[in-house]
Amino acid sequence: MLETALKQHLGFEHFRTGQKEVIEAAVAGENTFVMLPTGSGKTVCFQLAGYLREGLVIIISPLLSLMQDQVERMKVYGEKRVVALNSFLDAAEKTTILNELDRYKFIFISPEMIQQDHVLAAFKRHTIGLFVIDEGHCIAQWGPDFRPDYLQLGNVRTALNTPVTMVLTATATKKVRAETQKVLQLEKMTQFIYSVNRPNIAYEVVNCETRKQKDETLLKTVQGLQGPGIIYFSSRKKCQEVSELLADRLNLSVAYYHGRMDPADRVAIQQQFTHHQLNIICATSAFGMGIDVPDIRFVIHYHPAQNIESFIQEAGRAGRDGQLSLSLSLCHLDSDYQLAQNLAQSDLPDYDTILNPKSYTSEAFINHWVGETQWRFLKTYKEMGYSPAAIWEVVKERRTVKKNQIDAYFNWLRSQNCRRDGLLRFFDEEPIQQAEDCCDNCGLEREKYAQQQKRPKLIAEKDWKMTLWEIFVKKM
Secondary structure, eight states: OHHHHHHHHHOOSSOOTTHHHHHHHHHTTOOEEEEOOTTSOHHHHHHHHHHTSSSEEEEEOSOHHHHHHHHHHHHHTTOOSEEEESTTSOHHHHHHHHHTGGGOSEEEEOTTGGGSHHHHHHHHTSOEEEEEETTTTHHHHHTTTTSGGGGGHHHHHHHTTOOOEEEEESOOOHHHHHHHHHHTTOSOOEEEEOOOOOTTEEEEEEEOSSHHHHHHHHHHHHHHBOSOEEEEOSOHHHHHHHHHHHHHHHOOOEEEEOTTSOHHHHHHHHHHHHTTOOSEEEEOTTSOTTOOOTTOOEEEESSOOSSHHHHHHHHTTSOTTSSOEEEEEEEOHHHHHHHHHHHHHHTSOOHHHHHOGGGGSHHHHHTTSSOHHHHHHHHHHHHTTOOHHHHHHHHHHHHHHHHHHHHHHHHHHHOOSOHHHHHHHHTTOOOOOOOSSSBTTTOOOGGGGBOOSOOOOOOOOOOHHHHHHIIIIITO
């Protein structure tokens, strides 16, 4: 029985909603697309299915911090045959792991690294029992521009002899699921789709007439809310500024987090937050995927998310313990809308850049003639056989898609109707009637989310260099 295997391998007595059905399908050899809400235990699906299938389990993961967090958790619970192949390792360490893959059961790796010739060649010498795409919405959301290597995962599957595949995410529209199936070249894909609704999260939007008012509203709000919490920003500079402002004005333990920080620093900060040594994280969208902090009480969007899917992902990091939690969006609508549109277009090259042959060379990247994201975009599409004219058509299409996504999100922010119903309708779900703790448009008692007790004194901070050593060296 699967319950016996669940207890033996992972120590749980019972399955959560959806887990058993997904695992049964994967063990039977079916390719699966799994959409379960944030905090519903998606990792159990690939872990137990992996244990019950012969061969290696490859997990494609989008972020270094997410990989390291999952590896660490598996090691804590006794699984030593797990490793992350990423930039934390030097060349010699990577070579050793690739030469000794039979020592491992679970290997976490990025879509970029698995496509390196020597890495793929090493995996081809072994049986792949399960090929997992964690945070699978990244294929459709990031693949066409920000992370184009996601578009090659179908070819990777083919090179690995088309192993049984499992795609996991918390958000995916019908269109995203169809695009994912096409990219991965899956003839059949059994879908397990569960509601995105998180009834314990209430949604509130606060309109601010000026940027100064937004800062003042943030300070007043954070001071009154029960923590811990996450505040999301589009700007790395503003992220750092507000982090320092909160620490100074409210005497809170706050850190900032963004993708341009040193990887070791990012992991250290994530560990501090996970171990409740920080009250608040001020972060860009680089933070949060897979983070295992069940008692996050609020998520605030100082700047808008990229689209509704990203908003659901980020807001859903609150309240994984099932307790009342708040998603709050602070909006200076005109300037925020323009900011969102500008950021959406910035990853895409313009017409002149596409026509310039030098844009595709390594010199263009090294000398910063072209931004890193644009350079990867151009390089990938050229390798896929696209002409400059065809690449320009892709850019125009992506601009339209992103604009439409932002328009849909800002229509939701401006809406006077039930916000929960608006989110459900976006994912083609039936609306529901939630009597209380729903949203500001339905009536919201902010007092329920207010600080109920004095913020607990934070435990003494560790030497985080020692902590990193414990995570990445001692437990290897």
